[in-house]
Amino acid sequence: VTFPYALSGSALRIRPSPIRELFAMTRRPGMISFAGGWPDPAIFPVAEFAEGVEVLSRLGPEVLQYGATEGYAPLVEELCRWLTPRLGRTPAPAELVVTTGSQQVVDLLGRVLIDPGDVVVVEAPTYPGALHTLRNLGARFAVVPCDGGGMPVDRLAEVLERCRSEQGRPPKLIYTIVNFANPSGACLAADRRPAVLDLARRHGVPVLEDDPYGELRFRGEALPSLYSLAGGEGVVWAGSFSKVLAPGVRVAWAVGEAEIIRSVVLVKQGVDLCTSVVSQALTAEYCRRGHLERHLGKIRAHYAAKAAAMSAALAATLPPGRAAWQDPDGGFFFWLRLPECDSRVLFRRAVERGVAFLPGAAFFPDPAETVGAPVDGAPFARLCFTFATPDEIVEGCRRLAAALS
Amino acid sequence: VTFPYALSGSALRIRPSPIRELFAMTRRPGMISFAGGWPDPAIFPVAEFAEGVEVLSRLGPEVLQYGATEGYAPLVEELCRWLTPRLGRTPAPAELVVTTGSQQVVDLLGRVLIDPGDVVVVEAPTYPGALHTLRNLGARFAVVPCDGGGMPVDRLAEVLERCRSEQGRPPKLIYTIVNFANPSGACLAADRRPAVLDLARRHGVPVLEDDPYGELRFRGEALPSLYSLAGGEGVVWAGSFSKVLAPGVRVAWAVGEAEIIRSVVLVKQGVDLCTSVVSQALTAEYCRRGHLERHLGKIRAHYAAKAAAMSAALAATLPPGRAAWQDPDGGFFFWLRLPECDSRVLFRRAVERGVAFLPGAAFFPDPAETVGAPVDGAPFARLCFTFATPDEIVEGCRRLAAALS
Numbered sequence: 001v002t003f004p005y006a007l008s009g010s011a012l013r014i015r016p017s018p019i020r021e022l023f024a025m026t027r028r029p030g031m032i033s034f035a036g037g038w039p040d041p042a043i044f045p046v047a048e049f050a051e052g053v054e055v056l057s058r059l060g061p062e063v064l065q066y067g068a069t070e071g072y073a074p075l076v077e078e079l080c081r082w083l084t085p086r087l088g089r090t091p092a093p094a095e096l097v098v099t100t101g102s103q104q105v106v107d108l109l110g111r112v113l114i115d116p117g118d119v120v121v122v123e124a125p126t127y128p129g130a131l132h133t134l135r136n137l138g139a140r141f142a143v144v145p146c147d148g149g150g151m152p153v154d155r156l157a158e159v160l161e162r163c164r165s166e167q168g169r170p171p172k173l174i175y176t177i178v179n180f181a182n183p184s185g186a187c188l189a190a191d192r193r194p195a196v197l198d199l200a201r202r203h204g205v206p207v208l209e210d211d212p213y214g215e216l217r218f219r220g221e222a223l224p225s226l227y228s229l230a231g232g233e234g235v236v237w238a239g240s241f242s243k244v245l246a247p248g249v250r251v252a253w254a255v256g257e258a259e260i261i262r263s264v265v266l267v268k269q270g271v272d273l274c275t276s277v278v279s280q281a282l283t284a285e286y287c288r289r290g291h292l293e294r295h296l297g298k299i300r301a302h303y304a305a306k307a308a309a310m311s312a313a314l315a316a317t318l319p320p321g322r323a324a325w326q327d328p329d330g331g332f333f334f335w336l337r338l339p340e341c342d343s344r345v346l347f348r349r350a351v352e353r354g355v356a357f358l359p360g361a362a363f364f365p366d367p368a369e370t371v372g373a374p375v376d377g378a379p380f381a382r383l384c385f386t387f388a389t390p391d392e393i394v395e396g397c398r399r400l401a402a403a404l405s
Numbered sequence: 406v407t408f409p410y411a412l413s414g415s416a417l418r419i420r421p422s423p424i425r426e427l428f429a430m431t432r433r434p435g436m437i438s439f440a441g442g443w444p445d446p447a448i449f450p451v452a453e454f455a456e457g458v459e460v461l462s463r464l465g466p467e468v469l470q471y472g473a474t475e476g477y478a479p480l481v482e483e484l485c486r487w488l489t490p491r492l493g494r495t496p497a498p499a500e501l502v503v504t505t506g507s508q509q510v511v512d513l514l515g516r517v518l519i520d521p522g523d524v525v526v527v528e529a530p531t532y533p534g535a536l537h538t539l540r541n542l543g544a545r546f547a548v549v550p551c552d553g554g555g556m557p558v559d560r561l562a563e564v565l566e567r568c569r570s571e572q573g574r575p576p577k578l579i580y581t582i583v584n585f586a587n588p589s590g591a592c593l594a595a596d597r598r599p600a601v602l603d604l605a606r607r608h609g610v611p612v613l614e615d616d617p618y619g620e621l622r623f624r625g626e627a628l629p630s631l632y633s634l635a636g637g638e639g640v641v642w643a644g645s646f647s648k649v650l651a652p653g654v655r656v657a658w659a660v661g662e663a664e665i666i667r668s669v670v671l672v673k674q675g676v677d678l679c680t681s682v683v684s685q686a687l688t689a690e691y692c693r694r695g696h697l698e699r700h701l702g703k704i705r706a707h708y709a710a711k712a713a714a715m716s717a718a719l720a721a722t723l724p725p726g727r728a729a730w731q732d733p734d735g736g737f738f739f740w741l742r743l744p745e746c747d748s749r750v751l752f753r754r755a756v757e758r759g760v761a762f763l764p765g766a767a768f769f770p771d772p773a774e775t776v777g778a779p780v781d782g783a784p785f786a787r788l789c790f791t792f793a794t795p796d797e798i799v800e801g802c803r804r805l806a807a808a809l810s
C-alpha cells in the first residue's frame with residue numbers, strides 16, 4: 001500500500017473467501033466439478049428471456065430512468081400475482097422490496113438489525129455467503145446442528161435459551177434456509193415449522209427465511225413457508241430469480257412486515273438507490289409472458305435427472321461405510337458425511353484425480369466467531385449436481401470413490 | 406409493529422429523506438419541476454441501447470450466469486479503453502471494480518474505511534445521497550464551505566488541522582465532487598487540485614473523487630482529475646453511466662489502488678455478489694458499438710441549451726439583489742444564493758405558484774452530526790435544468806421570481 005488507509009472494523013473482519021482459492025485449484029482441463037453452486041447454463045431460457053427485449057424500446061425512457069427503491073412497478077405486480085398462492089395472501093406494496101439478488105436481503109436486513117457483537121442463529125451447516133455478509137456486520141454466530149429434517153426443535157430451543165442466559169438477551173436474528181438448504185439439501189420438516197416459529201416468537205427473535213431453492217422440488221409435496229404459517233408476522237421471506245430464471249439478472253425480493261421492509265428500503269436507498277431497472281423490466285416481461293411456470297417444469301425435470309444420476313453413482317461407487325448421505329428431494333446439493341475423514345485432505349486427493357467438490361469447513365462459522373459449541377466441518381463435503389452432465393456425474397463419483405479409498 | 410424488532414444502530418441513524426416529502430408536494434398537474442436531479446428521459450439513447458440486445462442471445466449462458474464481483478470482463482475492457490485518455494494511464498484489472506451505481510461506491514468504500522463516529526470531510530453544500538449513505542455508517546461530517554471554485558484550500562487546511570487537534574487523528578475520508586458538483590454546479594479550480602491532493606497526502610487522508618458529471622462539460626477545457634494528478638495514489642475515482650447513458654442500468658465503477666479495490670470487492674461480494682450481468686453486458690455492447698462518444702456530443706448540446714435558457718430566464722426575471730448565482734459550465738444544476746431568504750418558505754410559495762426546486766438544507770449535514778461549525782442551508786436553492794423544456798424553464802423562472810418578490 002502506498003497510502004496509509006486506516007481500515008474500518010468491518011474491513012478488518014473481512015476474510016478473503018477460502019472457497020475462491022479452492023476454485024482456483026479446480027480450473028484444470030478435464031476436471032469434473034461438483035464444487036460451484038451455480039445453475040446449469042445449458043438450461044437458461046435464453047430465447048424466452050430475449051423475447052422481452054422489446055420492452056427496452058416500448059418503455060425505454062421509463063426503463064432507462066432511475067426507478068423506485070422499492071422496485072419497478074410492473075415487476076412488483078408480477079411478483080404479487082406469483083406469490084399470492086405461495087404465501088396464502090397477496091403482499092401489500094409496502095410489504096415487498098425488490099433487491100439486487102437475495103444476497104442483498106441478508107446484507108440489508110443485517111444492517112437493519114445487527115450491531116457488532118450481536119448474535120445470529122444459523123443452521124450448521126449453512127450458506128457461506130450469508131456468514132460472510134453477517135460477519136462483515138460484526139455478527140457472532142450461535143449454531144444449531146442440523147439433521148435431515150433441518151433444525152431440530154430441541155436444539156434450537158437450547159441455543160435460544162443459552163443465548164438468553166449467557167448474553168443476557170435473545171439473539172438478533174434466526175437465519176434459515178428452509179427448503180433444500182445450501183449445503184445440506186435438507187428441508188425443515190413439516191412438523192418442525194410451527195414449532196420453530198413458536199420458539200422464535202416466544203424469544204422475540206425475527207426470522208430471515210431464505211428460500212432460493214423452494215421451487216426446485218422434484219419429489220413430494222411443497223411445505224408451507226414459515227412466513228405463511230406466521231401470517232407474515234416476525235418473518236422476512238426472501239425469494240430470488242437466480243435459481244429459477246438466471247442469476248445474471250440479479251433480481252430477488254423480500255416480503256415482510258411493512259415496518260421492517262420500510263427500514264430495508266431506507267438502507268437500500270443509500271446502498272444502490274434501486275436495483276437495475278433494465279434487469280427488472282426484462283424479468284417482469286419474462287414473467288408476464290408466462291415463461292416462468294413453464295420453465296420451472298423444465299428445470300425440475302432437468303435437475304431431477306441429474307440428482308438421480310448422482311444418487312445412483314454415489315451408491316454404486318463409494319466404499320460402504322465410508323460415506324453417508326440423504327438423497328435430496330430438490331435443490332442443487334448432496335451433502336456427504338465422511339466419518340474419520342478430513343474433507344480438505346480428500347479435496348486435494350480428489351482434485352489430483354480430476355474431480356472437485358467443496359470441503360465442509362466452508363459451511364460452518366469459525367470457532368472464534370461462534371457463541372457456544374462450534375461444529376467441525378472436516379467430515380463433510382458438498383457435491384453440487386447441477387453443473388456436470390449425467391455422464392460426467394457418473395465418472396466424477398467414480399473418481400471421488402477412488403480418492404476416498 | 407407486531408413483532409419486537411431490536412433495530413441496529415445503523416437503522417436507528419437512518420432518517421427518511423425530507424426530499425421525498427418535498428417531491429410528494431410537487432406532484433400536481435401543471436407543476437414545472439426544477440427539483441429532481443434526474444437526466445432528461447427525452448434524450449435517452451433508447452434505440453442505440455436496444456441495438457445491443459443481440460448479446461443476450463449471442464452470449465446468453467454467460468450473460469445470465471453469475472458474474473465476477475470485480476465486473477463483467479467485456480465491460481471492464483471497454484471501460485479501460487475509455488478511461489485511458491481520461492486518466493492518463495490504463496487501470497490494471499485489479500484497480501477497477503464495476504458497481505451497482507456510484508451510490509454503491511460511497512457505501513462500499515465507506516464500509517471499508519468508516520467506523521461509527523469517524524469523521525468524513527465533505528463540501529458544503531454536497532450530495533444528500535452521500536450524506537445518507539455515510540450517516541448510515543455512523544460517520545460525522547466536517548464541512549468545507551465552498552465557493553465557485555469548489556473547496557478553498559485554506560478552508561480545507563483549517564478543517565483538517567482542526568480534526569487532527571480536536572479528534573486526535575485525521576479524518577477517515579475526503580468526499581468531493583470535483584466537476585459540476587451536485588448541488589453547486591462548481592468545479593474544483595485547476596490551481597486548487599494539486600493543493601487539495603497535497604493536503605490530503607500530508608494528513609494521510611484518502612480521497613473519494615465522485616465524478617458523475619465530468620463528461621457533461623459544455624464550455625471550457627476539461628480539468629485533470631485528482632486521481633490522475635495523484636498518479637492513482639490515495640484517490641478512489643468513481644465514474645458512472647447514470648448521467649452519460651442512463652441511470653436505469655445501475656452501472657458505475659471505481660478506480661483506485663489495488664489494495665483498496667480488493668477490500669471494496671470483498672465487501673461487495675457480501676452485498677450483491679456482482680452487479681447485474683445483463684445490465685453490464687448491454688452497457689458494454691452500447692460502448693463497443695461506439696455509441697457513447699456520439700451520445701456525449703448530443704447530450705452536451707442538449708443540456709447546454711437548457712442551461713442557457715435557465716441562465717437567461719433567471720437574469721431576466723429574478724429581482725435584482727434577491728438572488729446570486731454562477732452559470733455552470735456543465736452538469737445539471739444552478740445553485741442560487743438567496744440572501745435573507747428561508748428557502749423552505751420560498752419552496753412552499755413557489756409550489757403554490759406551480760414551480761418546484763430543492764431548498765438548500767438538504768445539501769448540508771445537520772448541526773448535530775457536524776464536527777466544527779455547521780453551515781446553514783436556508784439561504785440556498787438548487788435548480789435542476791435537465792428535466793423541463795426550454796419554454797418550461799422560462800415560465801418556471803417567471804413563477805419563481807413571483808414567489809421571491
